[in-house]
Amino acid sequence: MTVRRVTTLLASVVVLAGCTQPADGGASTEEPTTAPAVDATAANLPTTSGPFDGEIAVADGVLPPTNSWLAPAVFAPADRPVFTGTLSVRLRADGLGLGFPQPQASAGILMGAHPDHVQLGLPADDYVLERVDELSGTFAYRQDGQTTGRVTVAEGWPYVAYTAAAAHSIELPASTVAAEGGASAEVGGITYRFVTDGALTGTALDLAEGGSLVVFAEPAGASESDRASLLAGAVPLAGTDVAYAVEDGRATTTLTYDTGGAPTVVASLPHQGTTTDGEPLAATVPSVHGDLALATGSEATFSVPAGEPVPALDLGNLDDAERARVSEQLRADVAAVAFDADDSYYAGKQLQRASQLYQLATGLGLTDEAAAVKEQMVGELDKWFDPEGCATRAERCFAYDDTLKGLVGMEPSYGSDEFNDHHFHYGHMLYALGVLAAEDPALAERYRPVADAVAHDIAAPEQTGSFPQRRAFDDWWGHSWASGTAPFGDGNNQESSSEAVNAWAGLALWADASGDAAMAEQARWMLANETATALEYWVAPELPAAFGHSSVGINWQGKRDFATFFDADPSAVVGIQLIPMSPTHAAYLAQEPEAVQAMVEAAVPDGNPAGRPLVDYVIMAQALTDPDRAAAMLERLPAEQVDNGNSMSYLTAFVLGQD
Numbered sequence: 146m147t148v149r150r151v152t153t154l155l156a157s158v159v160v161l162a163g164c165t166q167p168a169d170g171g172a173s174t175e176e177p178t179t180a181p182a183v184d185a186t187a188a189n190l191p192t193t194s195g196p197f198d199g200e201i202a203v204a205d206g207v208l209p210p211t212n213s214w215l216a217p218a219v220f221a222p223a224d225r226p227v228f229t230g231t232l233s234v235r236l237r238a239d240g241l242g243l244g245f246p247q248p249q250a251s252a253g254i255l256m257g258a259h260p261d262h263v264q265l266g267l268p269a270d271d272y273v274l275e276r277v278d279e280l281s282g283t284f285a286y287r288q289d290g291q292t293t294g295r296v297t298v299a300e301g302w303p304y305v306a307y308t309a310a311a312a313h314s315i316e317l318p319a320s321t322v323a324a325e326g327g328a329s330a331e332v333g334g335i336t337y338r339f340v341t342d343g344a345l346t347g348t349a350l351d352l353a354e355g356g357s358l359v360v361f362a363e364p365a366g367a368s369e370s371d372r373a374s375l376l377a378g379a380v381p382l383a384g385t386d387v388a389y390a391v392e393d394g395r396a397t398t399t400l401t402y403d404t405g406g407a408p409t410v411v412a413s414l415p416h417q418g419t420t421t422d423g424e425p426l427a428a429t430v431p432s433v434h435g436d437l438a439l440a441t442g443s444e445a446t447f448s449v450p451a452g453e454p455v456p457a458l459d460l461g462n463l464d465d466a467e468r469a470r471v472s473e474q475l476r477a478d479v480a481a482v483a484f485d486a487d488d489s490y491y492a493g494k495q496l497q498r499a500s501q502l503y504q505l506a507t508g509l510g511l512t513d514e515a516a517a518v519k520e521q522m523v524g525e526l527d528k529w530f531d532p533e534g535c536a537t538r539a540e541r542c543f544a545y546d547d548t549l550k551g552l553v554g555m556e557p558s559y560g561s562d563e564f565n566d567h568h569f570h571y572g573h574m575l576y577a578l579g580v581l582a583a584e585d586p587a588l589a590e591r592y593r594p595v596a597d598a599v600a601h602d603i604a605a606p607e608q609t610g611s612f613p614q615r616r617a618f619d620d621w622w623g624h625s626w627a628s629g630t631a632p633f634g635d636g637n638n639q640e641s642s643s644e645a646v647n648a649w650a651g652l653a654l655w656a657d658a659s660g661d662a663a664m665a666e667q668a669r670w671m672l673a674n675e676t677a678t679a680l681e682y683w684v685a686p687e688l689p690a691a692f693g694h695s696s697v698g699i700n701w702q703g704k705r706d707f708a709t710f711f712d713a714d715p716s717a718v719v720g721i722q723l724i725p726m727s728p729t730h731a732a733y734l735a736q737e738p739e740a741v742q743a744m745v746e747a748a749v750p751d752g753n754p755a756g757r758p759l760v761d762y763v764i765m766a767q768a769l770t771d772p773d774r775a776a777a778m779l780e781r782l783p784a785e786q787v788d789n790g791n792s793m794s795y796l797t798a799f800v801l802g803q804d
Contacts, residue, residue: 190598191535193544195553195562197630204273204285208550208613211564211629214300214622214637214702215282219274220630226259228636228702230437230621231303231412231430232362233259234296236284240266241296243305245335245362246703248433250689253707257433258635262332263360268293268313277613279620280385280400285310297382300621301412302402303430303439304361306381309352321348326376327358336363340379357381364428364439371426374441378410387620389670396673397448400621404443412437416623416681417447433705435687449623449677451669454650455728456580457504458798467801472509475794478502479514484525486789487540489554489561493573494790496525497651497725500577501795522581523588529554529574530592543595549629551612552602564629568603568617569641572648573725573790575600579654589659596659600652606667615671617648623674624682624700636702640710641721642679643730649675650729676733683722685740695743696722712758719748720759723766725790726799735769742770754782761787761796768803775800 201209202219210216217225218236226235228246235242244260269286276283281299285292293313297306307315317339318330327341328350340359343352350358359379363372383403390397400419402409410426413419415435423441430437463471479502486492499522506515525541528534534542540556546564553562554570561570578596582589605612617625625645626637639645649672656665683697686705694707698718709717722744723730734741745767752774754760761782768775779800787793 190532190543190545190552190595192547193535193553193555194548195546195557195564197549197563199630201548202271202273202284204275207274207277208608209548210274210277210282210613211549211551212567212617212626212637213277213613213631214619214626215274215277215298216626216628216631216637217633218284221632223632225632225634226636226703227298228259229298229302229305230300230414230432230702232298232305232360233703234298234305235259235261236272236296238271239269240264241305243337243360243362244333245337246432248431248689250691252691252693255433255689255692255705256635257431257703259703260333262335263318263330263337265307266316268311272296276384278384279387279614280402281382299382299385299402300619301400301414301445302382303375303410303412304359304379304382307358307360308381309354309356312354312356313352315343315350315352315358317345317348317350319348321345326379337361338363338376338379340376364430367426367428371428371439374424374426375410375439377408378441380404380407380409382409389667391451391666391669391673394451395448396451396670397446398620398623398670398674399444399446402443407443408441409443410439410441411443411445412439413445413447414622415687416449416677417445419445419447421445433703434682434700449673451673452676452729452732453669454653454672455732456500456576456583456650456654457508458501458728458795458802460505460508460798460802462802462804463798468509471505471794471798471801472511474797475502475505475509475511476514478792478794479506479518482518482521484521488556488558489570489574490558490566491789492525492529492541492554493570493577494725494788496522496529496577497573497647497727498790498792498795499525500580501727502792504580505795505798519581522577526578526581526588526592530578530595532595543599545611551616552598560629564616566627567629568625568648569627569644571599571603572644572651574651575655576647576651576727579651579656579658582658583654586658593659596655597661600655600664603648604652604664604667604671606663615667617645618671618675622678624678625675633701635704638699638701640699641724642675642683642700643722643724643726646672646675646679646730646733647725647727650727672729679722680733680737680740684734684744685737695740695747698722714758716748716757716760716763719744719766720762723762724759724788726762726765731765731769731799734766738770741766745770749778752778752781754778754786757786759788761791765796765799768800772800772803775803 226233233244242261243263246257248257272284272286275285283297286294292310321330328339386401388399421440421442426439503518528541535544543552608614627639631637653668698708699706748763764778
């Protein structure tokens with residue numbers, strides 16, 4: 146029998162002495178233990194527990210889906226909705242509510258909130274996530290510990306399916322009338338269809354054991370042919386599968402919906418341009434991310450341009466005077482290198498900053514400076530990638546969280562101990578490690594055990610006993626989700642699209658250096674999709690005029706904001722889509738020069754960078770469209786405003802090198 150797991154540390158697991166301090170602040174006397182084998186290639190890391198102490202609604206054997214579109218329903222006893230891309234679903238212990246979000250725009254906000262239109266009461270007192278795969282999840286509803294029914298939801302599938310595990314009755318909305326396939330009801334101006342093999346008496350639906358109910362909403366303007374296709378496609382869903390390939394300059398994705406051979410209907414996001422094995426519908430589904438196309442079929446394929454991670458700047462455009470200027474600044478920056486950040490985010494940024502200095506010194510022929518910064522990097526990497534690091538200290542190390550099932554870098558920051566932003570933090574580290582290990586294979590062998598575990602934490606190609614599959618990356622959306630437990634009413638979210646791109650670039654560099662061809666291909670597939678969606682939904686999105694901005698700061702499943710979590714200044718909103726502005730970022734941002742220029746104008750309308758957060762990255766973006774203006778802005782930039790993940794020498798080389 147499965148049970149809802151309460152996330153308290155089990156008595157048989159000893160809290161890690163170096164990573165968890167006693168409440169009175171004194172030294173722990175506990176002996177550290179090790180986690181179960183993290184992966185076949187990973188070291189046994191010390192075990193810790195994080196601050197999350199709520200309930201996790203998963204069945205035995207199902208890993209908690211942190212950073213997932215399903216996270217709100219799994220970690221939220223407050224009944225927060227999940228968004229399938231078409232419908233929104235609010236699961237409750239005794240039922241669920243369905244809705245068909247309708248986007249509304251206002252200044253800086255595009256809202257597609259969940260409407261609790263259709264309430265289905267179920268004979269249950271709790272639920273657990275019983276099954277999860279690439280695009281779908283099945284929740285088992287239970288009463289007194291016995292399963293009474295199962296609800297299946299899937300991304301890109303415009304239905305919600307319910308199967309009764311025992312005979313019972315469900316009350317449908319008061320406006321329900323008999324209709325082809327079962328019944329329909331108009332709620333909130335939207336027609337919801339109920340396709341069932343049960344018996345309808347008034348508004349009561351009686352289901353036999355094994356009986357099914359599939360619900361969908363009719364899009365506005367649906368033709369008779371559209372309605373017929375949606376009705377025929379309202380069939381149970383057993384699961385989904387995702388296949389991908391990177392070849393001939395394209396990253397191709399194939400999504401398969403297992404309906405046992407029965408026809409169904411799938412929805413496509415604007416960036417997908419999906420082709421299916423069926424026919425397109427005339428009607429579309431409104432969403433905050435644009436109208437979603439609908440088509441019949443159970444398999445959908447799309448592709449986006451592929452790209453390579455680009456670790457080093459091209460210094461070929463620098464003249465002798467510019468090389469001398471950058472070299473002088475580089476010497477000062479190398480002399481000032483310090484690894485003084487204890488937490489996983491800022492330490493990661495410092496490591497990637499140092500890798501940029503290392504590559505810059507190498508490119509300029511400054512061998513002494515390159516050797517000096519490499520030596521310091523290795524000293525820092527020795528700490529972070531020491532399997533026993535957290536057994537002896539409380540920072541600069543990784544431990545395995547046996548509650549949320551993954552690695553936590555100590556010290557945590559920005560909620561990383563609740564699994565926020567892991568791909569941002571660890572992407573910076575993998576990037577730096579990949580740069581050094583590419584030229585020094587001995588470092589790949591030295592750091593492989595922990596580095597592979599770090600890579601699997603954010604992007605395991607398959608679910609293991611320790612990690613979920615591709616934790617941070619959403620195969621349907623084509624981008625990552627940053628919130629671990631997603632305690633929000635608008636679904637999961639991601640703020641820094643550029644740091645997500647950086648994560649997969651860093652993962653690809655590490656996979657190349659360590660010789661993991663399968664991980665390298667997956668990383669490039671993720672990089673291609675994250676790049677395409679960064680442009681489509683953050684940098685150069687199509688937005689209603691009422692939104693009032695040309696770019697987006699935070700994309701949620703059910704909302705879009707011109708905002709950040711840390712600073713309302715437009716320079717911060719723009720800058721967080723640019724950081725850390727590696728050559729990889731320059732390559733894809735250069736594809737949208739008008740959008741990039743609009744972002745720069747929004748961030749620095751008067752051309753004066755002084756006092757603006759993250760403005761050094763905005764100057765680098767300006768260099769992609771107007772190098773002369775960027776150079777003028779650079780001259781006005783106070784040195785203290787250079788971000789701690791950047792350096793004046795790298796910034797200068799980037800700007801001058803765009804001529």
